Amino acid sequence: MSCRGIRFLYVHVLTILLIAPQAMAMDSAALAPAAADAVALTPSPQAIAEYRRQLREYQEARAAFEAQAGAYWGSVVEKRRGRNAKRREGLPIGLDDYVLTQPPVYVGPKRPVNPEPSPAEPEPGRRERKYIPVVADFLRAASEYFQFVPQRPTSEMEFKRAYARVASAAGLTAEQAVRVYSFETGGNGNHDMQSGLSASRPGSRAISTAIGYNQLLTTNSVELLAEQGDGILHELTERAAALSGAARKAIDHKIAVLKRMVALARSVPDEWAQHEKLGNTPQGWALHALVLDIDIGPLLQTHKLLTSVLFARAKGYNRGLSAAELEMMNLTGDSTGLDMVTMPQVLREQVPTSNFFQRSGYERNPVAIRHNTVAKLLAVTDSRMDSNSHLPGAKELAAAFWVAAVPTSRGPASARTIEAGAYSEPNMNLPSPSR
Numbered sequence: 001m002s003c004r005g006i007r008f009l010y011v012h013v014l015t016i017l018l019i020a021p022q023a024m025a026m027d028s029a030a031l032a033p034a035a036a037d038a039v040a041l042t043p044s045p046q047a048i049a050e051y052r053r054q055l056r057e058y059q060e061a062r063a064a065f066e067a068q069a070g071a072y073w074g075s076v077v078e079k080r081r082g083r084n085a086k087r088r089e090g091l092p093i094g095l096d097d098y099v100l101t102q103p104p105v106y107v108g109p110k111r112p113v114n115p116e117p118s119p120a121e122p123e124p125g126r127r128e129r130k131y132i133p134v135v136a137d138f139l140r141a142a143s144e145y146f147q148f149v150p151q152r153p154t155s156e157m158e159f160k161r162a163y164a165r166v167a168s169a170a171g172l173t174a175e176q177a178v179r180v181y182s183f184e185t186g187g188n189g190n191h192d193m194q195s196g197l198s199a200s201r202p203g204s205r206a207i208s209t210a211i212g213y214n215q216l217l218t219t220n221s222v223e224l225l226a227e228q229g230d231g232i233l234h235e236l237t238e239r240a241a242a243l244s245g246a247a248r249k250a251i252d253h254k255i256a257v258l259k260r261m262v263a264l265a266r267s268v269p270d271e272w273a274q275h276e277k278l279g280n281t282p283q284g285w286a287l288h289a290l291v292l293d294i295d296i297g298p299l300l301q302t303h304k305l306l307t308s309v310l311f312a313r314a315k316g317y318n319r320g321l322s323a324a325e326l327e328m329m330n331l332t333g334d335s336t337g338l339d340m341v342t343m344p345q346v347l348r349e350q351v352p353t354s355n356f357f358q359r360s361g362y363e364r365n366p367v368a369i370r371h372n373t374v375a376k377l378l379a380v381t382d383s384r385m386d387s388n389s390h391l392p393g394a395k396e397l398a399a400a401f402w403v404a405a406v407p408t409s410r411g412p413a414s415a416r417t418i419e420a421g422a423y424s425e426p427n428m429n430l431p432s433p434s435r
Helices: 003-041 045-088 135-146 156-170 174-185 218-241 245-265 272-279 282-292 297-314 323-332 334-341 359-363 366-370 374-388 392-409 412-419
Strands: none
Touching: 045 359, 135 245, 135 282, 156 174, 156 297, 156 392, 174 297, 174 323, 174 374, 174 392, 218 245, 218 272, 218 282, 218 297, 245 272, 245 282, 272 282, 282 297, 297 323, 297 334, 323 334, 323 374, 334 374, 359 366, 366 374
């Protein structure tokens, strides 16, 4: 090897020897905080012992509460069964037929945080979020399973006019329809509005499958098709008779699809639990897409309220339902809602709202919890209807009901005048019988 090569090798080795200790020192300096953090994250025996002590306290308090709550909600179920039995026998319902105390509230210690959580240990109180389908899923399912695309309105006002025509013809009043719309949608909802979703709240999530003016769930759509399908088919068939050409071809296709959907809805027993099970499948989602259709959607929204009105009449309640009373039936179901509607005012002021809910539904309903008697719940419902009825969407729907009523009383010219905006605004802030 030449002298020049030996000199280069010497310099290279010397450089490595000089740098190596500095590099090792730097690595040690970098690793020191990480090692310190690892040590700091390791809980002490005292911390672990304290956690286990707090956990035992929490578990004991929680178990005691669950025993108390289980007994309470069990008594709610038993009282409800007793009332149903009395009604079947035509016996009067009294104050003793309800649970008169409020549900127990957990006031014990919170679950402590585990200082040494295992990777496999689930986070306390956290449940896997169940996916809730949205409008895009309903449309996709309708296309996939039925080769159907709902005919959407050209404007929201077109849908409101269609709904007002159908609802008026069925016997629903403008006060009932507009005030229920105001409560369910906040006074500005569209025909495709889904519960929990809002364009003004980016990142908002759907909290249920409820859609439209009266917030129909997938289960509602399945049930209405199973029970009211023949009437809806009859209505569309009558409309088809007046059409020709492309319009006739389109509605004939819609009728054919609707027949298949009605058959699917009737393929399960006519029970809420079975309708709910079907509604939670993609095929059930496809049926729910009908609420978006300009021809079928208004019929479904109307029947959702109309079935409650007819149920009340069939049970002998012939006085007109106020909007708040109708909403109670819309919210809790016909039988449970009618229980509240037929209750004398003196009982309404004493009976807790918990009597009309399942435990899980009650605990997710802050309105029913805060306004915890029947009288208070009806009052807050009326109050929200009052305020929301003055919002633009509610006013448009009220105007649509006036338009629907005008042709038979004042003629087509007056209807065009009202649609053009030259009308006196209807007073939707009417006192309701529940007050």
